[in-house]
Amino acid sequence: PGPIKEYSKAEVAKHNTVKDGIWVTYKGNVYDVTQFVEQHPGGDKIMLAAGGALEPFWSLYAVHNSEEVKEILQEMHIGSLKYDMNEDVIDIDDPFARDPQRHPALMINSLKPFNAEPPPELVVDSYITPNELFFVRNHLPVPVVDPKTFRLEIEFSSGKTKKFSLDDLKKFKEHTITASLQCAGNRRSEMSKYKPVKGLSWNFTAISNARWTGVLLRDVLQSAGVTLTNDEIKHVQFEGLDKDPTGAPYGASIAIEKALGPFGDVLLAYKMNGEELPGDHGFPLRVIVPGVVGARNVKWLSKIILSDIESQSHWQQNDYKGFSPSVDWDSVDFKKSVAVQDYPCQSAICQPKNGSEVHRSEETVVVKGYSWSGGGRDTIRVDVSGDGGKTWKVATLQKEHQTPYRAWAWSLWEVELPIPADGKKMEIICKSVDDSYNVQPDSVQGIWNLRGLLNNSWHHIAVDVKE
Ligand code: HEM
Ligand code: MTE
Structure with a gap:
C-alpha cells in the first residue's frame, strides 16, 4: 500500500451525496461508505452522518459498539483526517464564540443565537430525548457561569x-x-x-x-x-x-x-x-x-x-x-392579550418523512409520532388517517404512568395503516385528544396569529405510493 492519504474536514464534508460519494470520519480516519449506505441495517439514518463524524451518532446508538461493526467500517477505510490548526481559534469579538459545541444532527434555524431542533426520524427512537438532541431555543449568547460562585x-x-x-x-x-x-x-x-x-x-x-x-x-x-x-x-x-x-x-x-x-x-x-x-x-x-x-x-x-x-x-x-x-x-x-402559560394539545407525525416513498406491494406503512398536552393533561388518544381524514385508526400510545393532573411528559405513538389499492399519493393526518377531551383544530385558518404561535392544527404529510 502507498502512503496514507490525508483529507481535511472540509474535503470530507463535500462528500455527502451518493453522486459525490458518501464519506464519514471515525477516530481520525476517513471512510468511503457510498456502497454500504443501501445495506445499512439502520436504514437511511446513516445519511445524517454523511460528510461528518460518526461518533456523535454512535454514542446515541450503542448497537455500533461491536467488533463486527468496526470490521465493516475498516473495509471502507480510505485515509486519515488532516489536523486543521484554525479549528480551535476563538474570535474574541464574537459574543457567541463561547457557545457550547452542538450535535451535528440538529436542524439549525438560526446559528447566532443558536436555535435548532432534532431530526424527526430520531425523535421517535427515544421516549427520553438524549441531551445532545434536545431542541435548543436561545434568544441571546449562552452565558458562561462558574458554578462555585453562582448564587x-x-x-x-x-x-x-x-x-x-x-x-x-x-x-x-x-x-x-x-x-x-x-x-x-x-x-x-x-x-x-x-x-x-x-x-x-x-x-x-x-x-x-x-x-x-x-x-x-x-x-x-x-x-x-x-x-x-x-x-x-x-x-x-x-x-x-x-x-x-x-x-x-x-x-x-x-x-x-x-x-x-x-x-x-x-x-x-x-x-x-x-x-x-x-x-x-x-x-x-x-x-x-x-x-x-x-x-x-x-x-x-x-x-x-x-x-x-x-x-x-x-x-x-x-x-x-x-x-x-x-x-x-x-x-x-x-x-x-394574555401571556401564554399552559400549552394546548399537540401531536405530529415523525415517520414516514413528508414526500418519501412507499411501495404498494408492502401493503401497510408504519406511522410514528408524538403527542402532548400542557397543564398536566395526558394524551388519551391519537387518531391517524391514511386517506386525508375520511377514515381513522387509533394509534398505540407509548408512555409511562403519570398521575392525573400531573401528566407532564409526552406520549410517543405508532400505528400501521393500509396502503390504499389505488392512487399515487397517501395523505396521512394525525390528531390527538387529551384527558379534558380537548381536540386539535382541523386547520390553521381559525388559529392563525401574526406571531405564528401555538400551531396545534392537525398535522398532515403526504407520501408517494410507487407500484
Ligand atoms: C444498526 C453499521 C452508521 C443508525 C446498524 C447495524 C450495523 C450498522 C452493522 C446492525 C447492528 C446490529 O443489529 O447488531 C453501521 C455502519 C455505519 C453506521 C458501518 C457507518 C458507516 C449509522 C449512523 C446512524 C446509524 C450514522 C445514525 C443515526 C443505526 C440504527 C441502527 C443501526 C438506528 C439500529 C437499527 C435497529 O434497531 O434495527 N448499523 N451504521 N448507523 N444503525 Fe448503523
Ligand atoms: N431562558 C433564558 N434565560 N433565555 C432564553 O433564551 N428561551 C426560552 C426558555 N428559557 C430562553 C430561556 C424559550 S422561548 C424556550 S422554548 C425554552 O427556554 C427552550 O428550552 P431549551 O433550549 O432547553 O429547549
Whole structure:
C-alpha cells in the first residue's frame, strides 16, 4: 500500500451525496461508505452522518459498539483526517464564540443565537430525548457561569433578598420529574404557509422530553415563609444570566398558584437526564415549569422575584401572546392579550418523512409520532388517517404512568395503516385528544396569529405510493 492519504474536514464534508460519494470520519480516519449506505441495517439514518463524524451518532446508538461493526467500517477505510490548526481559534469579538459545541444532527434555524431542533426520524427512537438532541431555543449568547460562585437570589415582596449557592439548594429534598418542553413557535413554518407570520421558522420538532432533577420551588419558597395567603404576591418572576445589548436579562413569570400549588411540580433543576445541565439548557440552574410553554422555563436562572405584577420583560409583555386571526401588525396591542402559560394539545407525525416513498406491494406503512398536552393533561388518544381524514385508526400510545393532573411528559405513538389499492399519493393526518377531551383544530385558518404561535392544527404529510 502507498502512503496514507490525508483529507481535511472540509474535503470530507463535500462528500455527502451518493453522486459525490458518501464519506464519514471515525477516530481520525476517513471512510468511503457510498456502497454500504443501501445495506445499512439502520436504514437511511446513516445519511445524517454523511460528510461528518460518526461518533456523535454512535454514542446515541450503542448497537455500533461491536467488533463486527468496526470490521465493516475498516473495509471502507480510505485515509486519515488532516489536523486543521484554525479549528480551535476563538474570535474574541464574537459574543457567541463561547457557545457550547452542538450535535451535528440538529436542524439549525438560526446559528447566532443558536436555535435548532432534532431530526424527526430520531425523535421517535427515544421516549427520553438524549441531551445532545434536545431542541435548543436561545434568544441571546449562552452565558458562561462558574458554578462555585453562582448564587440564586430571591427577592421577597418586602424587598428583602436571600441568596442560595447550589449547595444550599441541594439541601432541600431532591425530586426528579419527566417533563416535555415545547416552544410556542413549534410548527410555525406550517402556519406561515397559510399566511406569513413573524418569527423563526420552526418545523415540527421544537419539542423534547427529559428527566429533570432538582428541588421544588415550592419547598424553597415555603422555607422562607412564602404561602398562598400572602395577598401581595401574585406572580413569580424569573431572570436569566443572559442579557440583551441594553443589559436587560431574559425574563418571564408564572402565577404564584402554579409555583406553590400542591400539584404544580415547578422545579429548580440542576440535572437533565442524570447529567449536569448542558450549557444550552441552562447550566447550572434552570426552572422547569411543567405543562407550561417553553418560554417560561427560564434557563441560567439567577433571580426569582415575588411580585404583585408579571415579569415586565419583553418576552412576557410583548411576545409569547396569542391573537385573533383578524389582528395584524397595524392593529396589534400586546397589552390587550394574555401571556401564554399552559400549552394546548399537540401531536405530529415523525415517520414516514413528508414526500418519501412507499411501495404498494408492502401493503401497510408504519406511522410514528408524538403527542402532548400542557397543564398536566395526558394524551388519551391519537387518531391517524391514511386517506386525508375520511377514515381513522387509533394509534398505540407509548408512555409511562403519570398521575392525573400531573401528566407532564409526552406520549410517543405508532400505528400501521393500509396502503390504499389505488392512487399515487397517501395523505396521512394525525390528531390527538387529551384527558379534558380537548381536540386539535382541523386547520390553521381559525388559529392563525401574526406571531405564528401555538400551531396545534392537525398535522398532515403526504407520501408517494410507487407500484
Ligand atoms: C444498526 C453499521 C452508521 C443508525 C446498524 C447495524 C450495523 C450498522 C452493522 C446492525 C447492528 C446490529 O443489529 O447488531 C453501521 C455502519 C455505519 C453506521 C458501518 C457507518 C458507516 C449509522 C449512523 C446512524 C446509524 C450514522 C445514525 C443515526 C443505526 C440504527 C441502527 C443501526 C438506528 C439500529 C437499527 C435497529 O434497531 O434495527 N448499523 N451504521 N448507523 N444503525 Fe448503523
Ligand atoms: N431562558 C433564558 N434565560 N433565555 C432564553 O433564551 N428561551 C426560552 C426558555 N428559557 C430562553 C430561556 C424559550 S422561548 C424556550 S422554548 C425554552 O427556554 C427552550 O428550552 P431549551 O433550549 O432547553 O429547549
